[in-house]
Amino acid sequence: MCPPAQVVTYLMQSIKTPSPSIQEVKNTTCYMCACRCGIRVHLRDGVVRYIDGNPDHPLNKGVICAKGSSGIMKQYSPARLLKPLKRKAGAERGAGDFEEISWDEAFATLAERLGKIRATDPKKFALFTGRDQMQALTGMFARQFGTPNYAAHGGFCSVNMAAGMIYTIGGSFWEFGGPDLDRAKLFVMIGTAEDHHSNPLKIALSKFKRDGGRFISINPVRTGYSAIADEWVPIRPGTDGALLLAIIHEIIATGLYDRDFLVKYSNAGQLINVSETNDEFGFFVRTEVPTEEACYEPQDKLWWDRNTDHAVVTHTAGADPYLLGEFKLQDGTPVKPAFQLLQERVKDYTPEWASQITGIPVEVIRQLAHEMGVTARDQKIELPIAWTDSWGNEHDTVTGNPVAFHAMRGLAAHSNGFQTIRALAILMSLLGTIDRPGGFRHKAPFPRPIPPCARTPNDPRAVQPNHPLDGMVLGWPSDPDDLFVNDDGSPVRLDKAFSWEYPLSVHGLMHNAITNAWRGDPYRIDTLLIFMANMSWNSTMNTAEVRQMLNDKDTEGPNAGEFKIPFLVVCDAFHSEMTAFADLILPDTTYLERHDVMSMLDRPISEFDGPVDSVRIPVVPVSGDCKPFQEVLIEIGTRLKLPAFVTKEGVRKFRDYPDFIINYETEPGSGIGFLAGWRGKGGEKFLRGEPNPNQWEMYAKNNCVFHYELPKSYQYMRNWNKGYLEWSQRNRITRYAEPILIHIYSEVLQRFRSAAQGKGLTRKPPEHLKKRIDTYFDPLPFYYDSLEAQVTDKHKYPLAAVTQRPMAMYHSWDSQNAWLRQIHTHNYLYVNTRTALQQGIADGDWIWVESQWGKVRCMARHSEAVEPGTVWTWNAIGKAAGAWNLTPDANESQKGFLLNHLISEELPGANGRISNSDPITGQAAWYDVRVRIYKVGAGETAVGVQNTSPQFEPMKPYPGMKTRSSILAFLGVKAK
Amino acid sequence: MHPAFSVILLTTLIGAAQGLFLALFTAQSYAAFKLLPQPDAHAFYGQGSLLALVLLVAGLGASFFHLGHPERAWRSAAMWRTSWLSREVIVLPAFMGVVFLYGLAHWLNWHPVLTTLPGELPVDPTAILGVAGTLFAFALFICTAMIYACLKFLSEWHSPLTVINYILLGGASGFTLAAAFASVTAPELVSFLAGWAAIITLLGWIGRSASLYRNARLKPKSSLQTAIGIKHPRIVQKTQGFMGGSFNTREFFHGQPVAVLRAVKWFFVLAVFPLPLLLLLSGMQGRTGLLVAAFAVQYAGLLAERWFFFAQANHPQNLYYQSIA
Amino acid sequence: MTQLALVIDLNVCVGCQACVTSCKEWNTAGSAGPMVDQNPYGADPTGTFFNRVQTFEVGEFPNTETVHFPKSCLHCEDPPCVPVCPTGASYKRKEDGIVLVDYDKCIGCKYCSWACPYGARELDEQQQVMKKCTLCVDRIYDTSMTEDDRKPSCVKACPTSARLFGDIHDPQSAVSIAIRESGGYPLMPEWGTHPANHYLPRRKTRIKIHEDELERADNPLKVDRQLPRPAMNEPTLDDVTTW
Ligand SMILES: Nc1nc2c(c(=O)[nH]1)N[C@H]1C(S)=C(S)[C@@H](COP(=O)(O)OP(=O)(O)OC[C@H]3O[C@@H](n4cnc5c(=O)[nH]c(N)nc54)[C@H](O)[C@@H]3O)O[C@H]1N2
Numbered sequence A: 001m002c003p004p005a006q007v008v009t010y011l012m013q014s015i016k017t018p019s020p021s022i023q024e025v026k027n028t029t030c031y032m033c034a035c036r037c038g039i040r041v042h043l044r045d046g047v048v049r050y051i052d053g054n055p056d057h058p059l060n061k062g063v064i065c066a067k068g069s070s071g072i073m074k075q076y077s078p079a080r081l082l083k084p085l086k087r088k089a090g091a092e093r094g095a096g097d098f099e100e101i102s103w104d105e106a107f108a109t110l111a112e113r114l115g116k117i118r119a120t121d122p123k124k125f126a127l128f129t130g131r132d133q134m135q136a137l138t139g140m141f142a143r144q145f146g147t148p149n150y151a152a153h154g155g156f157c158s159v160n161m162a163a164g165m166i167y168t169i170g171g172s173f174w175e176f177g178g179p180d181l182d183r184a185k186l187f188v189m190i191g192t193a194e195d196h197h198s199n200p201l202k203i204a205l206s207k208f209k210r211d212g213g214r215f216i217s218i219n220p221v222r223t224g225y226s227a228i229a230d231e232w233v234p235i236r237p238g239t240d241g242a243l244l245l246a247i248i249h250e251i252i253a254t255g256l257y258d259r260d261f262l263v264k265y266s267n268a269g270q271l272i273n274v275s276e277t278n279d280e281f282g283f284f285v286r287t288e289v290p291t292e293e294a295c296y297e298p299q300d301k302l303w304w305d306r307n308t309d310h311a312v313v314t315h316t317a318g319a320d321p322y323l324l325g326e327f328k329l330q331d332g333t334p335v336k337p338a339f340q341l342l343q344e345r346v347k348d349y350t351p352e353w354a355s356q357i358t359g360i361p362v363e364v365i366r367q368l369a370h371e372m373g374v375t376a377r378d379q380k381i382e383l384p385i386a387w388t389d390s391w392g393n394e395h396d397t398v399t400g401n402p403v404a405f406h407a408m409r410g411l412a413a414h415s416n417g418f419q420t421i422r423a424l425a426i427l428m429s430l431l432g433t434i435d436r437p438g439g440f441r442h443k444a445p446f447p448r449p450i451p452p453c454a455r456t457p458n459d460p461r462a463v464q465p466n467h468p469l470d471g472m473v474l475g476w477p478s479d480p481d482d483l484f485v486n487d488d489g490s491p492v493r494l495d496k497a498f499s500w501e502y503p504l505s506v507h508g509l510m511h512n513a514i515t516n517a518w519r520g521d522p523y524r525i526d527t528l529l530i531f532m533a534n535m536s537w538n539s540t541m542n543t544a545e546v547r548q549m550l551n552d553k554d555t556e557g558p559n560a561g562e563f564k565i566p567f568l569v570v571c572d573a574f575h576s577e578m579t580a581f582a583d584l585i586l587p588d589t590t591y592l593e594r595h596d597v598m599s600m601l602d603r604p605i606s607e608f609d610g611p612v613d614s615v616r617i618p619v620v621p622v623s624g625d626c627k628p629f630q631e632v633l634i635e636i637g638t639r640l641k642l643p644a645f646v647t648k649e650g651v652r653k654f655r656d657y658p659d660f661i662i663n664y665e666t667e668p669g670s671g672i673g674f675l676a677g678w679r680g681k682g683g684e685k686f687l688r689g690e691p692n693p694n695q696w697e698m699y700a701k702n703n704c705v706f707h708y709e710l711p712k713s714y715q716y717m718r719n720w721n722k723g724y725l726e727w728s729q730r731n732r733i734t735r736y737a738e739p740i741l742i743h744i745y746s747e748v749l750q751r752f753r754s755a756a757q758g759k760g761l762t763r764k765p766p767e768h769l770k771k772r773i774d775t776y777f778d779p780l781p782f783y784y785d786s787l788e789a790q791v792t793d794k795h796k797y798p799l800a801a802v803t804q805r806p807m808a809m810y811h812s813w814d815s816q817n818a819w820l821r822q823i824h825t826h827n828y829l830y831v832n833t834r835t836a837l838q839q840g841i842a843d844g845d846w847i848w849v850e851s852q853w854g855k856v857r858c859m860a861r862h863s864e865a866v867e868p869g870t871v872w873t874w875n876a877i878g879k880a881a882g883a884w885n886l887t888p889d890a891n892e893s894q895k896g897f898l899l900n901h902l903i904s905e906e907l908p909g910a911n912g913r914i915s916n917s918d919p920i921t922g923q924a925a926w927y928d929v930r931v932r933i934y935k936v937g938a939g940e941t942a943v944g945v946q947n948t949s950p951q952f953e954p955m956k957p958y959p960g961m962k963t964r965s966s967i968l969a970f971l972g973v974k975a976k
Numbered sequence B: 001m002h003p004a005f006s007v008i009l010l011t012t013l014i015g016a017a018q019g020l021f022l023a024l025f026t027a028q029s030y031a032a033f034k035l036l037p038q039p040d041a042h043a044f045y046g047q048g049s050l051l052a053l054v055l056l057v058a059g060l061g062a063s064f065f066h067l068g069h070p071e072r073a074w075r076s077a078a079m080w081r082t083s084w085l086s087r088e089v090i091v092l093p094a095f096m097g098v099v100f101l102y103g104l105a106h107w108l109n110w111h112p113v114l115t116t117l118p119g120e121l122p123v124d125p126t127a128i129l130g131v132a133g134t135l136f137a138f139a140l141f142i143c144t145a146m147i148y149a150c151l152k153f154l155s156e157w158h159s160p161l162t163v164i165n166y167i168l169l170g171g172a173s174g175f176t177l178a179a180a181f182a183s184v185t186a187p188e189l190v191s192f193l194a195g196w197a198a199i200i201t202l203l204g205w206i207g208r209s210a211s212l213y214r215n216a217r218l219k220p221k222s223s224l225q226t227a228i229g230i231k232h233p234r235i236v237q238k239t240q241g242f243m244g245g246s247f248n249t250r251e252f253f254h255g256q257p258v259a260v261l262r263a264v265k266w267f268f269v270l271a272v273f274p275l276p277l278l279l280l281l282s283g284m285q286g287r288t289g290l291l292v293a294a295f296a297v298q299y300a301g302l303l304a305e306r307w308f309f310f311a312q313a314n315h316p317q318n319l320y321y322q323s324i325a
Numbered sequence C: 001m002t003q004l005a006l007v008i009d010l011n012v013c014v015g016c017q018a019c020v021t022s023c024k025e026w027n028t029a030g031s032a033g034p035m036v037d038q039n040p041y042g043a044d045p046t047g048t049f050f051n052r053v054q055t056f057e058v059g060e061f062p063n064t065e066t067v068h069f070p071k072s073c074l075h076c077e078d079p080p081c082v083p084v085c086p087t088g089a090s091y092k093r094k095e096d097g098i099v100l101v102d103y104d105k106c107i108g109c110k111y112c113s114w115a116c117p118y119g120a121r122e123l124d125e126q127q128q129v130m131k132k133c134t135l136c137v138d139r140i141y142d143t144s145m146t147e148d149d150r151k152p153s154c155v156k157a158c159p160t161s162a163r164l165f166g167d168i169h170d171p172q173s174a175v176s177i178a179i180r181e182s183g184g185y186p187l188m189p190e191w192g193t194h195p196a197n198h199y200l201p202r203r204k205t206r207i208k209i210h211e212d213e214l215e216r217a218d219n220p221l222k223v224d225r226q227l228p229r230p231a232m233n234e235p236t237l238d239d240v241t242t243w
């Protein structure tokens, strides 16, 4: 095929560039999105010319995506912030009147202000970070500072996914685990449009299809991945719980569950006290009282053995428990196996019932259940991998039931998401697919104990002036006593996370931070530092009002005339909507200009076969006066003399961020740091080991990634794999090597419910939240209408409105990208053709979309690929006029719109307002909103001014930013 | 297609010039056979050729505006074996040269008898140049028309009618112009030229009506089904892959509402055919004003006709560029 | 004779647009570039791209197929765009069938674009020459690259490997096998252009479950006494009849 070199023509000859140009290729890690692929950056004379995927990278294996390929246009974007800026005295927030300042001044301002706060009430400093990948550092900074008011994007992103699954199987989708499409035969994708694992999922999906696998997508909308599904199952948003419970019903009714798996590896056979009068009602019967408060589950529960017809301690050799039935213990206590309770729970959740709710035909629901059950049962995989389980039984093979699932925000972003996701995790467990070939696979450091060991403080006295916070900033409550509440039960945290309102809000509730701070509920703060989050635009609900809150001043009292949120610091790399509201803007570098660490202490890029972490290494010099935020944190930490950053004598410990990464250890001598690779003096150790001065070089030499491949026998069944658990204990990934049984029945939830029912010795919820806790903390999954639907007149607002990720855009970042914005310049509302025609709406018509919270004007597109009760649009394409250094007449602001205006961050609650979030986890319920649509009336848009509504005063470019050109011929930028 | 003004000017101007030349030489031939009086050669043929040349140069000039790289225009003669455009590029200057020489010969009254044909017909250089010019004029009509007619995907153009109409409409406007011109320089020829102009306009009317009739009934050969290779009666494009427009959305779409298209059609049908006919017939007697008006109306009509010619052509590529989202 | 081509597998293309921007990126910074963008930060931004990914909806709800459809120059075996070019700037290479434009000869008359039924050519508004997919001719023969890199930029980028590249005249090549075995087809065959690029259609995997596969002898419900055998004292035919 390859003709000799002489056929190379004109085109080839002209590639020979003039000689002095220096060509280089440097490896680093992409950050055009959170997927973190390996990239090769090709430079000519120091200028980026071409970015492609690194073929030697385990994640993307050489492929790249639309965003990754457009990194050049971000690096040289005119929207970049290039100078530290301070709001001009007297200027309103949002007006965008800034003046340049030096970093010295910025640091001095910050150190002084934060120093004062820390010395008085550290709570008054709140640090919230968006879609960043350095929560290990930002979280540690907050803790060192002593404030509990820290969270990252998880709470408004997909915490339901993490919590729902981790509280059930000890691991989850998202960045913690995923479907093993290499071996699966049937793949069911639910509510996923693009996901974090973008490139790897695409690689796997096409391979799966080519290998003859069957792919089913359950989604109200058919785009992207769903487009290539063998079968599309359109579903009404927010009703997946009903579908999954009906599938469970059918699987149990037909006996298509993996009994053996459930018996050995879950709590399905464990006996629960069902004596309603007993304080122990709903708890597992235990043989002994646990001696130590440890975060693992002792093996002290009972089975009802079939062979002896007696209660025995679980996993007793030779015993086989009944999964169904009702029994009486010797003391007369009535008990039932957890599985019996599950069967009772799903008894009425028939396919007929679910069909009414989901809009999916009964036959399809049955067919889904049968396909899953029969494939799992009849297409078993046996891999010749010997392993030993936690009870010492040796197995010659690893078995796989090749049904894989994947789900993301279509399940998570609803206020009934936690229970829905529990139902999914239970379904996956019934099919016997947890950490097995062809099913769900964990990624290190998962699986974790249920729940993981990290705890926040449970006492307001953990916050002390000039002291680090006594406990983790975020954690995993296991019972009411773990809640971070005041003595009266009120929240300690600004966002009310870990309070009785959202007890398991393991990622915080960033989406309520601004509203709460503005209202002073639970209290006022002084300084809000926002890093990498566009909280006045796409990551906030009720956007227009939140923008006002940011600019709102006290009218009376001692602070009359002062901002309600007194000091607002924004660290961003670009001219985002949020920056306009800052008092101080810290210009960050781009991903091509800085060191970064994707750490095992945060969310690494681990693979199914073992831990992987990775770094970024600068490939071009820092632009303008930008500074990596890491350096900023280390500098401020040092100036504030936070213990992690200075010696006992108060002397600076770390020269800079790379130095910090090499030398920081979680505790002196722990050998655990941010990076797991090439530890030890000479780089001979991994996971644990002394600091290695050449660690960065070793990462650089190895494609910026460290990949530890576990022995085959440690790669599966890790919840109960003795070898793996002990390995992970030895390497200090976990504290305990105890088996992690699947929680078909969640005792953690029962503890909260029991407290709400006034039982037991634990803390009790405040009166007004008792009913809420009692209702939602059901130890078995159940279906309920979303909280928003409960307070909506569904006849008035008949449609569900959702968004989804466009593959070629990352949130709000990419409208500045000259190439990507040509693909998505503005957005439409997609409406099922028949739904639209019923309203007399033609394709392309201007319409109003109205929820009970607000309305937006936009254009409609007919579509046959959307469920008739759903309307949708691409997420975050719409922009505020002038933002991102686009011209004020750019399509993004004039024809694009943001659905967030229709979504409220709060709902009317029993006792005033309550966050529009899952009552268990505090997950933001983005996809619960209900709307109606109608044509824009005649005269409502004057001729010629057809634009979207609402509109905002156009943002101006800031001092120090580059001017935008009107013609781009790659880097030969010419003005018209 | 997107009607480019440069191309509209080019084809209408040179069409008129070709027609004008043909009119001049027709008159000369009739005169040679004594069927018409000899006009003032200097004024009529000489200045007439000049007028044709001016139109040709203007057309050529306009065509340069169509090129991205006019300085490289010379290259476009290279592919005459395969490209009608290349052929046009060769024939057009050749024709201009002949017109120039023809005019010059008349201007200089250069009439050496080279040979005599049976019937006492003396053959002078103007006759030879006239015959050559006629051949070139027809060749040029064919080249120009074939540029469009050879594109088989553009079924509106891909028809002998395209060639016939280019000839007839160019001829009509040229003869009309000749009649107007003669009313000043050779009044004795006016009724002859106006008569022919009317006849060719009438033929043009028939020809163009035939193509309108044909085009209205065309069934596109390509469909979304063949364009993307999927068999289903209901296929709708949701996005063409970009939103702010591209060469594909600019070059192949006229960008006007149907109403404009319809209005343009009615305008040209009136302005190219019946109106000039009326004016020609009433101006037969040599009323310059009416004849100039006839040409002006017809030429304006032809601009519209050419615009419509392009706008009506529906390129199959448009199947791929229908929707943004 | 070699005919290089892309074969695009609609069965796995998820419409991610990676091929679009990686093409733009390689070519704008490489020998085919620059590829201008106009109004890059203003209203209606527009630019030159060699490859676009479009989306079609086929059928009616709920039986809708969403089809992502990438399209670049198809490198026709009988390319109508070539003979019409008056300058010879457009040409088809004998050695590998790639259709190219020589920017130094092109006068920007756009005629070739009229002659392409597929809308695969774009005039670069700044350089005023016709441009189109080059099949990355400046990659695939560049011996300074590793063998693995000597592939079109879009092919390397594509996360689903929906873009196959090779010689469709070599019956043993991966592309020929794919065309043969997976029903590869050309676009608008009615024009006789014989596009070298082919498309592979959607293919469906279905599972057939027979009624009797649902309940089996080893049904776990039996273990838990949920599918009990009838008790010995329940009536049977034995009680009511004799033979
Ligand atoms: N290109 C790109 N990639 C990204 C991002 C990006 O902005 N751009 N963002 C990243 C981030 S932060 C995140 S959190 C992930 C999110 O990744 P995904 O979870 O894949 O993202 P969403 O776009 O929210 O997709 C939600 C999907 O759920 C569907 N859906 C909505 N409601 C329901 C429902 O009730 N039931 C079901 N079954 N489906 C429903 C929607 O139609 C949509 O297809 O993507 C990450 N990756």
Ligand SMILES: Nc1nc2c(c(=O)[nH]1)N[C@H]1C(S)=C(S)[C@@H](COP(=O)(O)OP(=O)(O)OC[C@H]3O[C@@H](n4cnc5c(=O)[nH]c(N)nc54)[C@H](O)[C@@H]3O)O[C@H]1N2
Residues within 6 Å of the ligand: A130, A131, A153, A156, A157, A158, A531, A532, A533, A534, A535, A538, A539, A540, A571, A572, A573, A574, A575, A576, A577, A578, A588, A589, A590, A591, A629, A803, A804, A810, A811, A812, A813, A875, A876, A899, A900, A926
């Ligand atoms: N309606 C609706 N709203 C949603 C969602 C939805 O599905 N529908 N999804 C939600 C989800 S899951 C998420 S995760 C959020 C995401 O919401 P955000 O985290 O607010 O997302 P981005 O738009 O990515 O904003 C991050 C900011 O980071 C900046 N940035 C980019 N690169 C850098 C850098 O290198 N350094 C610094 N310092 N800053 C940088 C950008 O300029 C931008 O201002 O949106 C949420 N909002």
Ligand code: SF4
Residues within 6 Å of the ligand: A030, A031, A032, A033, A034, A035, A036, A037, A060, A063, A064, A065, A066, A067, A068, A069, A198, A199
């Ligand atoms: S998926 Fe994300 S990390 Fe990977 S190449 Fe694309 S933008 Fe970069």
Ligand code: SF4
Residues within 6 Å of the ligand: C072, C073, C074, C075, C076, C079, C080, C081, C082, C099, C115, C116, C117, C118, C119, C120, C121, C132, C193
């Ligand atoms: S697709 Fe168009 S440009 Fe490409 S070879 Fe065929 S006709 Fe020519």
Ligand code: SF4
Residues within 6 Å of the ligand: C084, C085, C086, C087, C088, C089, C090, C101, C105, C106, C107, C108, C109, C110, C111, C112, C113, C129, C130
């Ligand atoms: S635009 Fe260029 S390549 Fe196309 S026909 Fe004209 S000269 Fe040839």
Ligand code: SF4
Residues within 6 Å of the ligand: C022, C023, C024, C026, C027, C050, C051, C072, C132, C133, C134, C135, C136, C152, C153, C154, C155
């Ligand atoms: S082969 Fe090269 S030029 Fe053609 S579409 Fe792919 S990347 Fe673009």
Ligand code: SF4
Residues within 6 Å of the ligand: C012, C013, C014, C015, C016, C017, C018, C019, C020, C053, C068, C070, C157, C158, C159, C160, C161, C162, C163
């Ligand atoms: S890169 Fe591949 S999957 Fe993505 S749009 Fe292009 S062909 Fe389709």
Ligand SMILES: [Mo]
Residues within 6 Å of the ligand: A153, A156, A157, A158
């Ligand atoms: Mo997210």
